[in-house]
Amino acid sequence: MSEILEKLNEAQRQAVVATEGPVMVIAGAGSGKTRVLTYRVAYLLELGVDPFHILALTFTNKASREMTARIIALVGNSEAKNVWMGTFHSVFARVLRIEGHRLGYPSNYTIYDSDDSKRVIRNLIKENTLDEKLYQPGYVAQRISAAKTSLISADEYESNPEIQEYDNAAGKPLTGKLYMQYRSRLMRSSAMDFDDLLFNMNILLRDFPDVLIKYQQKFKYILVDEYQDTNYAQYLIVKKLAANNENICVVGDDAQSIYGFRGANIQNILNFKSDYPDYKVFKLEQNYRSTKTIVEAANNVILNNKNQIFKEVWTDNDEGSKITLLHASTDNEEGNLVAQAIFEHKMNQQLPNSSFAILYRTNSQSRIMEEALRKLNIPCRIYGGVSFYQRKEIKDMLAYYRLAVNPRDEDALLRVINFPARGIGKTTVEKLIVLADEFKKSLFDLIESPPSTVRFPESTWAKVTGFITMIKSFGALLKTKNAFEMAKHIAASSGLIKELHEDKTPEGVSRFENLEELFNAVKEFTETPRTNPETGEIEENVVRTLDEFLQDVALLTDADFGDKDDTDRVMLMTVHSAKGLEFPYVFVVGLEENLFPSIQSLNSRTDLEEERRLFYVALTRAQVKLSIAYAENRYRWGNLTVCEPSRFISEIPEKLIDFPKRSQPKKESFMSSDNFSNMLEGLNLPPRKFAAQTPQKSSLQQNPKLPPPKPFLPPVDPAISSLPPSEIEDIHTGMDVQHERFGKGKVVAIEGIGPNKKATVFFSGIGQKQLLLKFARLRIAE
DNA sequence: ACCGTATTCAGCGCG
DNA sequence: TGAATACGGT
Numbered sequence: 119m120s121e122i123l124e125k126l127n128e129a130q131r132q133a134v135v136a137t138e139g140p141v142m143v144i145a146g147a148g149s150g151k152t153r154v155l156t157y158r159v160a161y162l163l164e165l166g167v168d169p170f171h172i173l174a175l176t177f178t179n180k181a182s183r184e185m186t187a188r189i190i191a192l193v194g195n196s197e198a199k200n201v202w203m204g205t206f207h208s209v210f211a212r213v214l215r216i217e218g219h220r221l222g223y224p225s226n227y228t229i230y231d232s233d234d235s236k237r238v239i240r241n242l243i244k245e246n247t248l249d250e251k252l253y254q255p256g257y258v259a260q261r262i263s264a265a266k267t268s269l270i271s272a273d274e275y276e277s278n279p280e281i282q283e284y285d286n287a288a289g290k291p292l293t294g295k296l297y298m299q300y301r302s303r304l305m306r307s308s309a310m311d312f313d314d315l316l317f318n319m320n321i322l323l324r325d326f327p328d329v330l331i332k333y334q335q336k337f338k339y340i341l342v343d344e345y346q347d348t349n350y351a352q353y354l355i356v357k358k359l360a361a362n363n364e365n366i367c368v369v370g371d372d373a374q375s376i377y378g379f380r381g382a383n384i385q386n387i388l389n390f391k392s393d394y395p396d397y398k399v400f401k402l403e404q405n406y407r408s409t410k411t412i413v414e415a416a417n418n419v420i421l422n423n424k425n426q427i428f429k430e431v432w433t434d435n436d437e438g439s440k441i442t443l444l445h446a447s448t449d450n451e452e453g454n455l456v457a458q459a460i461f462e463h464k465m466n467q468q469l470p471n472s473s474f475a476i477l478y479r480t481n482s483q484s485r486i487m488e489e490a491l492r493k494l495n496i497p498c499r500i501y502g503g504v505s506f507y508q509r510k511e512i513k514d515m516l517a518y519y520r521l522a523v524n525p526r527d528e529d530a531l532l533r534v535i536n537f538p539a540r541g542i543g544k545t546t547v548e549k550l551i552v553l554a555d556e557f558k559k560s561l562f563d564l565i566e567s568p569p570s571t572v573r574f575p576e577s578t579w580a581k582v583t584g585f586i587t588m589i590k591s592f593g594a595l596l597k598t599k600n601a602f603e604m605a606k607h608i609a610a611s612s613g614l615i616k617e618l619h620e621d622k623t624p625e626g627v628s629r630f631e632n633l634e635e636l637f638n639a640v641k642e643f644t645e646t647p648r649t650n651p652e653t654g655e656i657e658e659n660v661v662r663t664l665d666e667f668l669q670d671v672a673l674l675t676d677a678d679f680g681d682k683d684d685t686d687r688v689m690l691m692t693v694h695s696a697k698g699l700e701f702p703y704v705f706v707v708g709l710e711e712n713l714f715p716s717i718q719s720l721n722s723r724t725d726l727e728e729e730r731r732l733f734y735v736a737l738t739r740a741q742v743k744l745s746i747a748y749a750e751n752r753y754r755w756g757n758l759t760v761c762e763p764s765r766f767i768s769e770i771p772e773k774l775i776d777f778p779k780r781s782q783p784k785k786e787s788f789m790s791s792d793n794f795s796n797m798l799e800g801l802n803l804p805p806r807k808f809a810a811q812t813p814q815k816s817s818l819q820q821n822p823k824l825p826p827p828k829p830f831l832p833p834v835d836p837a838i839s840s841l842p843p844s845e846i847e848d849i850h851t852g853m854d855v856q857h858e859r860f861g862k863g864k865v866v867a868i869e870g871i872g873p874n875k876k877a878t879v880f881f882s883g884i885g886q887k888q889l890l891l892k893f894a895r896l897r898i899a900e
Numbered sequence: 901a902c903c904g905t906a907t908t909c910a911g912c913g914c915g
Numbered sequence: 916t917g918a919a920t921a922c923g924g925t
Binding site for chain 3: 482485753754755756757
């Protein structure tokens with residue numbers, strides 16, 4: 119019927135055309151999951167289904183954008199744009215803007231991110247004069263979040279004896295009280311946190327039958343991506359929305375469920391058949407991503423898990439090369455081995471940096487990898503870390519925006535009432551908070567219309583009301599100016615720009631630049647046409663205002679922002695953030711017991727299985743070549759700890775692994791490492807710098823002409839370079855040189871010194887190449 | 901109000 | 916180890 123279907127394999131096609139009734143698609147890694155989802159939407163549209171009746175839910179903005187783009191490519195812009203496609207949070211935030219009044223929220227309610235929530239909780243803990251060491255904001259936040267995710271309200275939490283007992287046993291009997299206070303504080307601020315978006319959506323569907331019916335009729339076809347990652351609140355929303363039509367299609371891979379720790383429930387996918395007895399299941403088992411070696415390794419690893427849906431992932435791709443195991447004596451050496459391996463692959467095969475990814479279990483491992491790459495002048499980009507929107511200067515600026523839109527937002531008010539400093543001190547703020555509690559008013563309402571008993575010193579009161587007046591003036595301009603004009607106005611009137619501009623320290627300059635970035639984002643938003651929240655339709659020529667910007671921004675993360683840096687870099691990220699991505703060359707590092715698997719996972723089978731799925735995710739990111747690495751010694755929390763190789767390594771069949779050759783006595787392996795480990799071993803060996811100057815040859819070498827891999831050779835191995843260090847010094851601009859692969863060339867330029875000495879060489883017929891001399895094996899031509 | 905020092909934390913983190 | 920925040924002194 120349709121040309122759409124021609125580009126699918128049999129299993130994919132079946133999953134796409136089964137449009138009616140409950141469908142579960144079990145999609146192995148690299149099996150074309152997104153393809154099925156996008157083609158299914160396109161197919162529905164082709165069948166004549168109204169795009170407004172299709173709801174497609176994803177977990178990340180990125181996934182949602184990607185799907186939108188692909189559907190547009192298939193069916194064109196006008197149809198695709200009208201599909202309700204987005205993350206759980208963004209879609210239900212939209213619904214709550216429309217329906218939230220039933221629960222007492224205005225349509226301009228503010229969304230608190232997890233930092234905002236924690237700030238509120240921290241303040242509450244202080245106000246209650248509780249011991250901050252016992253009641254850690256993070257802990258309390260997590261308890262509240264877990265409760266909301268399980269749809270337990272503050273009242274239910276407080277009155278539930280089992281929960282009370284649990285908190286008593288934990289020595290934190292007042293957690294429930296904090297939950298109650300937190301709830302009223304947010305309510306008073308007209309704010310919802312991320313969990314509230316899902317919680318309140320559930321309440322709407324539970325308590326307001328007309329709302330339930332309205333959205334059941336609206337969303338006739340529902341698709342859910344990454345179903346294995348849904349938590350209870352998300353699961354229940356989907357179930358309720360789908361209850362009438364049961365045209366629900368969930369796609370996922372139980373083997374890639376790695377978010378149990380934040381409430382994702384793998385049982386949701388395992389229980390699909392009991393929820394929808396007449397369901398159809400389709401398994402996508404052909405992997406299009408990786409070599410046979412990689413697929414086989416991953417299959418064998420995941421086989422060790424008990425709790426899973428049976429499937430057999432296979433591939434038609436080549437056998438590929440074996441998995442390289444890099445064995446280092448220390449974490450620093452691990453970094454060096456990986457960096458060298460990347461360097462050699464790059465040089466031998468002229469690959470871009472972006473074909474490499476280094477994946478680790480914890481963010482703290484990124485620094486060593488970054489340093490090792492820097493030593494070899496390999497540019498890299500670290501994902502994660504402090505997100506753009508979490509930076510203080512951005513949060514401060516956004517707090518002014520938030521106040522303009524919703525002056526009752528107390529978190530925002532407390533953040534900037536005295537920043538830049540305007541003489542409103544701690545004492546004043548504390549008094550105001552006490553009064554706000556007493557009169558059950560938001561801080562803003564209290565200051566705007568104070569009860570007659572409230573008395574403040576004249577000058578103090580002038581400052582406070584001055585601030586409030588400024589906020590009100592922002593609010594008054596909101597609907598007349600566009601977002602960008604408004605942003606500029608607020609930045610100037612609040613004094614924030616001046617404050618930062620005067621700070622000439624490097625940090626200050628960087629903060630200022632971040633604000634410029636924010637303005638760019640606002641400008642871009644201002645120039646993007648509006649989507650009607652009720653219908654999803656695109657409305658041209660409508661002024662975009664700052665309150666709309668804020669609604670968008672609350673649900674964005676840095677992953678949605680700094681993507682402008684598309685320069686060619688090696689990617690460094692945690693395994694978690696690598697999910698859904700693929701790279702030709704992947705290095706999974708830190709494969710040690712207590713690190714990967716993490717020490718916290720060793721107590722329960724469930725946690726260990728999740729950890730194994732995480733390893734499975736790591737392995738299946740690789741397309742061409744996989745390398746895994748571990749170190750014998752590693753700094754953790756400031757001390758050197760001795761590590762054992764991860765059990766996961768032994769779960770990969772030996773025949774798939776290229777083991778490090780141990781032709782040298784073991785102590786030789788310390789020769790290249792950093793000085794600390796040398797001291798440990800009581801060896802008097804060259805200092806740290808030396809490792810960088812004379813890198814070892816890693817076992818990743820692919821050139822068949824070279825001798826077999828010898829990862830632990832002493833530093834000056836003739837196989838590394840035909841050029842001893844002194845000879846490197848002899849290479850100068852203008853010289854004719856000979857390269858093993860590129861032939862004769864002329865040195866155009868020299869830069870860097872010592873180990874990082876680089877030559878730009880022009881090879882006739884090939885062009886200009888940058889070569890790091892210690893690797894390039896250049897000979898001076900006659 | 902502000903700065904420098906002390907202390908604390910370190911598992912992964914979508915929205 | 917290192918960064919981010921809290922505190923205490925001026």
